[in-house]
Amino acid sequence: MKKSNYLKLYLVTDSGLALGRSVESVVHEAVRGGVTVVQLREKEASSRDFYNTALRVKEILRGTGIPLIINDRLDILLAVDADGLHIGQSDLPYEVARRILGPDKIIGLSCDNDEQLLKANQYEDLDYVAVQAYGTQTKAEADHPLGPEGVLRSKQLTRHPLVAIGGIHLENAAAISAAYADGIAVVSEIMSAADPQKAAANLLQEFEKGRK
Amino acid sequence: MKKSNYLKLYLVTDSGLALGRSVESVVHEAVRGGVTVVQLREKEASSRDFYNTALRVKEILRGTGIPLIINDRLDILLAVDADGLHIGQSDLPYEVARRILGPDKIIGLSCDNDEQLLKANQYEDLDYVAVQAYGTQTKAEADHPLGPEGVLRSKQLTRHPLVAIGGIHLENAAAISAAYADGIAVVSEIMSAADPQKAAANLLQEFEKGRK
Numbered sequence: 001m002k003k004s005n006y007l008k009l010y011l012v013t014d015s016g017l018a019l020g021r022s023v024e025s026v027v028h029e030a031v032r033g034g035v036t037v038v039q040l041r042e043k044e045a046s047s048r049d050f051y052n053t054a055l056r057v058k059e060i061l062r063g064t065g066i067p068l069i070i071n072d073r074l075d076i077l078l079a080v081d082a083d084g085l086h087i088g089q090s091d092l093p094y095e096v097a098r099r100i101l102g103p104d105k106i107i108g109l110s111c112d113n114d115e116q117l118l119k120a121n122q123y124e125d126l127d128y129v130a131v132q133a134y135g136t137q138t139k140a141e142a143d144h145p146l147g148p149e150g151v152l153r154s155k156q157l158t159r160h161p162l163v164a165i166g167g168i169h170l171e172n173a174a175a176i177s178a179a180y181a182d183g184i185a186v187v188s189e190i191m192s193a194a195d196p197q198k199a200a201a202n203l204l205q206e207f208e209k210g211r212k
Numbered sequence: 213m214k215k216s217n218y219l220k221l222y223l224v225t226d227s228g229l230a231l232g233r234s235v236e237s238v239v240h241e242a243v244r245g246g247v248t249v250v251q252l253r254e255k256e257a258s259s260r261d262f263y264n265t266a267l268r269v270k271e272i273l274r275g276t277g278i279p280l281i282i283n284d285r286l287d288i289l290l291a292v293d294a295d296g297l298h299i300g301q302s303d304l305p306y307e308v309a310r311r312i313l314g315p316d317k318i319i320g321l322s323c324d325n326d327e328q329l330l331k332a333n334q335y336e337d338l339d340y341v342a343v344q345a346y347g348t349q350t351k352a353e354a355d356h357p358l359g360p361e362g363v364l365r366s367k368q369l370t371r372h373p374l375v376a377i378g379g380i381h382l383e384n385a386a387a388i389s390a391a392y393a394d395g396i397a398v399v400s401e402i403m404s405a406a407d408p409q410k411a412a413a414n415l416l417q418e419f420e421k422g423r424k
Contacts, residue, residue: 046302047284072259074287079308090258096291 004161006067007128007183009204011035012165015042015053017191024056026196031064033200035190036183039086041071054080067106074100084108084127089116094123108163117157129160130185133176134167147172148179155180173203177210216373218279219340219395221416223247224377227254227265229403236268238408243276245412247402248395251298253283266292279318286312296320296339301328306335320375329369341372342397345388346379359384360391367392385415389422 011030015023027038040057042050050073058080061068067083070076072091077084084106085097094109101107108128111117120129131154134146151164164176165185173184184207193199223242227235239250252269254262262285270292273280279295282288284303289296296318297309306321313319320340323329332341343366346358363376376388377397388396396419405411 047299047304048302051304051308074290075285075304075312078286078312079304087259090260092259092263092287092291096263100287100290 002127002161004128004182006036007161007163008036008207009034009200010037010039010163010165010183010185011190011200012039012041012071012185012187013057014187014191015045017188019192022056023053024060026191027057028060029196030190030200031060031066033190033197034204035066035200036204037067037069039069039071039185040076040082041086041187043072047073047076050076051079054082058082069106069108077101077105086110086130094120094126098123098125110165111154111158114157117154121157121159126160128163128182129154129158130163130165132166133164133181133184134172148175151176151179151181168203170202170206173206174210177207183207214339214373216340216394218248219373219375220248220419221246221412222249222251222375222377222395222397223402223412224251224253224283224397224399225269226399226403227257229400231404234268235265236272238403239269240272241408242402242412243272243278245402245409246416247278247412248416249279249281251281251283251397252288252294253298253399255284259285259288262288263291266294270294281318281320289313289317298322298342306332306338310335310337322377323366323370326369329366333369333371335372338372340375340394341366341370342375342377344378345376345393345396346384360387363388363391363393380415382414382418385418386422389419395419 013023018026040054054076058068069084069086070082071086074085074097086108088110097107106127108130109120110130111120120126155162161182163183163185164181168184168186169189176184190196190199225235230238252266266288270280281296281298282294283298286297286309298320300322309319318339320342321332321338322342323332332338367374373394375395375397376393380396380398381401385396402408402411
């Protein structure tokens with residue numbers, strides 16, 4: 001059985017949504033509120049800026065046991081020796097990333113439809129899959145149902161721990177965890193919260209509530 | 213003495229300037245014309261597209277002895293096992309890239325001013341520096357003179373092989389090589405040429421002419 005406890009409350013950063021605060025300051029508060037894993041996602045930053053942000057966030061997470069995951073950029077992961085990589089369907093292929101990183105780094109993969117979830121079942125060492133929970137479902141390939149029903153269906157299809165992302169907030173977090181998601185991932189709910197610590201604590205509480 | 217002969221005619225790709233042709237088809241023709249090194253530069257592509265293009269260009273270069281250099285993305289280099297990395301001042305720091313890549317991969321570094329050229333002199337294992345030859349000099353830090361005078365001055369400051377890039381074409385290539393550049397780098401002169409093979413052959417001829 002793969003570990004999945006670290007996936008419970010998964011913060012994905014977006015410096016553009018941090019209301020002018022630094023990513024690391026929001027992460028710092030969110031950690032105090034109980035996030036269990038942090039993914040750095042910086043699609044627009046230069047490599048140097050991404051690297052420097054990753055170094056600062058790594059410092060914030062030092063000693064907490066909370067894994068630092070890098071979105072897409074395997075080179076940034078290597079440069080700061082982060083704990084894992086999150087890739088989507090337009091990033092490096094899973095097998096290539098695993099070959100470079102070896103068995104010990106966490107790798108998560110976003111899956112936009114049933115076919116991708118089933119294909120991911122072939123990746124023995126994949127650490128988790130991520131599926132869309134709610135929201136705009138902008139990705140062209142997305143075809144699975146949304147909401148708790150879609151999460152439950154994805155969970156039945158996959159052999160991996162599953163994180164739900166997109167449109168999750170305080171009012172629906174419990175329903176998603178009740179659908180057997182191993183974790184809920186949020187961006188703006190924490191990044192844009194007036195009080196990121198409180199936002200994280202409340203989300204975690206709802207997640208645990210849904211599990212009972 | 214570091215090798216520098218491979219730097220003579222340095223093609224930097226830009227798929228947006230290829231007049232609708234694929235990058236690999238232009239590279240294929242340019243190789244027949246005599247380019248001595250190819251740098252893949254894909255600032256807008258997804259990681260997956262960059263990776264796939266790099267695989268195809270690597271296949272084109274197989275057996276030619278022409279090094280494949282990847283711009284910025286060390287992860288793409290590792291994914292396709294390319295020969296080298298080209299970084300600028302807003303990419304990963306040189307020391308970090310060298311630590312990850314080890315001693316055998318080529319690493320080149322763009323320097324925008326005297327201070328950066330002098331700092332690069334501390335990097336014993338750096339393979340080459342690149343400086344602006346002509347052109348818009350858009351980079352805010354650029355302060356060295358342009359043209360053959362600037363190239364000569366940069367060459368006097370650096371301990372590394374030097375590639376000149378920006379605004380080089382058939383009419384000024386010989387003047388740049390006469391200023392002791394070890395190589396001339398071009399983008400549109402080859403990428404947008406009606407006949408990339410001929411364009412490469414003519415540029416190489418001018419470069420050699422300037423050396424005499």
